[in-house]
Amino acid sequence: MIGKAIRLERIMNRNTERTVIIPMDHGFTLGQIEGLGDMAKVISEVSDGGANAIVLHKGMVKAGHRKHGRDIGLIVHLSASTALNPDPDDKVIVCTVEEAIALGADAVSIHINLGASHESKMIEEAGRISKKCAKWGMPLLIMIYPRGKGIDPTSPVAIGHCVRVAEELGADLIKTSYTGDPESFRRITSSCSVPVLVAGGEKAGDLETLKTVSEAISAGCAGVALGRNSFQREKPSEFIRALCAVVHEEKTPEEALNS
Numbered sequence: 001m002i003g004k005a006i007r008l009e010r011i012m013n014r015n016t017e018r019t020v021i022i023p024m025d026h027g028f029t030l031g032q033i034e035g036l037g038d039m040a041k042v043i044s045e046v047s048d049g050g051a052n053a054i055v056l057h058k059g060m061v062k063a064g065h066r067k068h069g070r071d072i073g074l075i076v077h078l079s080a081s082t083a084l085n086p087d088p089d090d091k092v093i094v095c096t097v098e099e100a101i102a103l104g105a106d107a108v109s110i111h112i113n114l115g116a117s118h119e120s121k122m123i124e125e126a127g128r129i130s131k132k133c134a135k136w137g138m139p140l141l142i143m144i145y146p147r148g149k150g151i152d153p154t155s156p157v158a159i160g161h162c163v164r165v166a167e168e169l170g171a172d173l174i175k176t177s178y179t180g181d182p183e184s185f186r187r188i189t190s191s192c193s194v195p196v197l198v199a200g201g202e203k204a205g206d207l208e209t210l211k212t213v214s215e216a217i218s219a220g221c222a223g224v225a226l227g228r229n230s231f232q233r234e235k236p237s238e239f240i241r242a243l244c245a246v247v248h249e250e251k252t253p254e255e256a257l258n259s
Contacts, residue, residue: 003137004172010106011053011073011139011173012195012223016248019173019223020240021141021197022046022230023055025077029088035232039063042231047072049240053106055141055225058095061103075141076100078129079111079122089116089147093125097132107139107172114162115148123165130170142171143199143225153177156184160191167194175199175225178212182219189220200226206239210253214246223247 053073146158
């Protein structure tokens with residue numbers, strides 16, 4: 001598994017064993033949203049801020065990855081759906097592991113909505129992709145959330161179930177929702193052999209976001225995957241610099257914003 005280990009070092013800080021990932025796959029789902037108009041510019045700002053990696057769909061890799069600034073890890077997202085779909089939680093596979101390798105990816109990611117009407121199909125596809133990742137030594141990030149009728153998306157039991165499913169599928173990194181409570185989240189991270197990252201969701205205030213991240217880190221979180229909460233800032237590089245200080249240096253949110 002040396003190939004996976006080498007690639008993981010490109011998206012994880014080898015000293016802290018944590019990561020700051022900035023997903024930028026939202027255009028497929030939401031269209032031409034704020035912050036993702038000039039991809040080369042925003043990727044440059046994200047890399048200048050010190051992020052460890054970004055997430056892109058295959059067609060956007062040529063639009064801006066690694067054209068400016070410092071180097072940054074590349075995760076190619078394989079799953080997709082749109083907000084126009086009657087069932088936006090129905091994710092389908094639009095890229096292969098082999099395509100991602102040809103694009104120079106350091107990892108691939110997939111999305112599973114546990115509890116959604118097409119859960120079985122998403123899990124089945126994840127099993128096939130996990131097998132391919134093992135074959136090629138490609139790290140697999142599974143983004144997995146509890147979503148469906150009557151499901152509480154912040155339930156520690158449901159989020160813990162998501163994490164366990166991803167772990168059993170062979171994920172190398174897991175992205176999921178924060179429970180909102182460090183004690184319950186600590187039980188989840190301590191029961192998992194794979195690094196768990198928290199998602200960002202819709203944009204919130206700088207201090208509010210960093211406080212949530214700091215709390216999650218104290219509960220054993222191995223980093224963050226913040227998209228809109230990062231690239232939609234007025235000055236993305238400054239916010240991401242503060243975010244990295246919280247994740248990698250364990251600075252308080254106030255220290256990070258003032259440094």
